[in-house]
Amino acid sequence: GLAQAGEALAVPNLIYVMGEIGKPGAIDTEKGITLLQAIAQAGGFTRFAATKRVELHRMDPASQTEQIYIFDAKKGTGISGATLLTEGDVIVVPERRLFE
Numbered sequence: 001g002l003a004q005a006g007e008a009l010a011v012p013n014l015i016y017v018m019g020e021i022g023k024p025g026a027i028d029t030e031k032g033i034t035l036l037q038a039i040a041q042a043g044g045f046t047r048f049a050a051t052k053r054v055e056l057h058r059m060d061p062a063s064q065t066e067q068i069y070i071f072d073a074k075k076g077t078g079i080s081g082a083t084l085l086t087e088g089d090v091i092v093v094p095e096r097r098l099f100e
Contacts, residue, residue, distance in 0.1 A: 015085050017042040019093035020049035029085070035071060036081035038091060045073070050096040056083065057090040 018024045022043015051073040058067050070078040
């Protein structure tokens with residue numbers, strides 16, 4: 001419904017999730033959601049997910065270049081699962097290779 005007087009309008013904070021994930025697509029999240037929370041909200045990994053090399057794609061506003069950060073959900077290495085996401089982030093879950 002409409003916001004009551006004095007109530008802040010919720011601003012959509014869209015994060016995109018694609019690849020081997022339960023429900024790929026855009027997720028409208030609260031600010032302050034973490035990488036792991038977003039993966040959970042998108043239905044978690046499929047059984048074909050390469051959980052060792054989850055990618056976080058983020059535009060660097062200053063240079064207008066895309067930065068790619070790797071998260072290893074298996075070992076908890078690379079960037080942290082507690083990394084805070086920002087508007088427009090894209091999480092890409094690649095498909096596992098044959099013997100991965």
